[in-house]
Amino acid sequence: MRAYQGVLLLVAALAVFTFYYLGSGKENFSSTTRRIKENQAAQSTSTEQDVASSSELKLNEGKSKNMDSHSPLDYHVLMMFTNVHRNTGLRDKFLVAVSSLVKYGKLESNEVLSLHFVSDEPSKDIGKALLRDLLQGASFKYKVIFHDVNALTEKLFPIVEAMQKHFSAGTGTYYSDSIFFLSVALHQIMPEEIYRIIQLDLDLMFKTNIRELFEEFDNFMHSSVIGIAQEMQPVYRHTFWQYRRENPNTKVGEPPPDGLPGFNSGVMLLNLEAMRQSKLYNQLLEPNAVRQLAEKYHFKGHLGDQDFFSMIGMEHPELFYVLDCGWNRQLCTWWRDHGYMDIFDEYYRCESQIKILHGNCNTPILKE
Template sequence: MPLFNTDIVYCLFQVVFHDVGALTEKLFPIVEAMQKHFSAGSGAYYSDAIFFLSVAMHRIMPTELKRIVQLDLDLKFRSNIRDLFQEFNHFPAEAVIGIAREMQPVYRHTFWQYHKENPKSRVGDPPPDGLPGFNSGVMLLNLDAMRRSTLYNQLLEPERVARLAEKYHFRGHLGDQDFFTMIGMEHRELFYPLSCGWNRQLCTWWREHGYGDVFQLYYRCDGPVHIYHGNCNTPIPDD
């Protein structure tokens, strides 16, 4: 069964399909501990190991694959994908993943208890000074850097996952982006921040569900839009 139901993986601008069952079998021993913390309240959808593919891509893909751009299907490009691939050239030395911020107050909600106990923390706060978390709809995975990074691989260990989840009282429901968001609160050096224009999320669900007063602080995106992301089934503009 080809991998086309949730994500398309571009390798050097060619589409590569992989067997979902085989990938899931390889992933399960690595991400089993993560599923306990990052699949809460989501039923079967985000509980499947395939939704953690990006977390351990460097361990299951052939070593000759050096870099991968991983994309959700609900995207519309307004720029050439080659320009996105060029963002790899701007990675700082310690960065292993390029990813844009989350553009809704998802993690303001998820981290509410931690923030209550640590009111001066920037965790879950909006940009430019806060830490709003990440959205995994568009990701640049430097597989070589992921393989080399001692820190990143330590963070995949079950005890480290459990320790951070306990510290932040974290119970997520969005698979890999929950993991990246949580470790990014302490290890921002592992991530190269893509501009919001490379993942211009359109979902406004949280605006109508308790966060209307702060929603625009997260949703605002200045600068050119390269990719529209119609998350939560939001229509994408025709322009």
């Protein structure tokens, strides 16, 4: 019997070796391990989960259960969906973003797109009604999870309070402004079982399969924690004016390809696991670190998380994987008519295939 058990153990070991090292080559050991971990993704008890098939949105309350190794692989997407009941423009943007995502979205049969929406109660009711129609034509499996904006704000405020005075439009720190820094501390708020998530603005239109965007995670360098596209206007040339005047040879605020134009937060790939493990990134969240960098760069912004990422990106570019401009083709031209016409095109130019259009600063996106 012992000899028979030994043979079985040997066969099992050889099978594991063959799978990891002599397999199809599509996955290596680390990527396979990551997929197994993601298969076990679960939502926290503070969220309301609406589980849906490709043809029906089921609005069920309750906690989610851990997935076993036979469960589908989750891709996680997060969007802000607040104050929609007061702003019909946000509703229209939501319709364009989700309908285009559904139009081009294609996943494997064992994959699920988990759609997270941060919302208030009135907006959540609107979102549920819209999603029933928008997701009917989806060719992929999906889940819908609503997160209460007030609950998230309560968790966020202690983490980001110190940085708000540097990156908010108002003077001082405002409790309600904390939600604009959600991506900065999302790794401390989302369940640890969720390893990667893409955060998107509402004012987007997809022109390709969102699954291709998730594949960009595979291009991250070892030190990368966030994937984000560069800002396509001279926003930070303007914001860093004093630092640039004191440092005339700096690349800070200069246009691509050699400059550091800052980032645009309309499309962000957040490697939550890497964010949790990065000692450097978490040190940069500390109030003293934020204050020191803001003083060094004479920084005063008003764009929330985008300002924070742009500032630390000047100091630590290794933390960021720069997405191609085609993944966040920003359409806003405000700065062209406000003092920067002579150099505007150096920032605005994008010769790549357009995969996501971004109608920032309320720029209309022409419907197909």
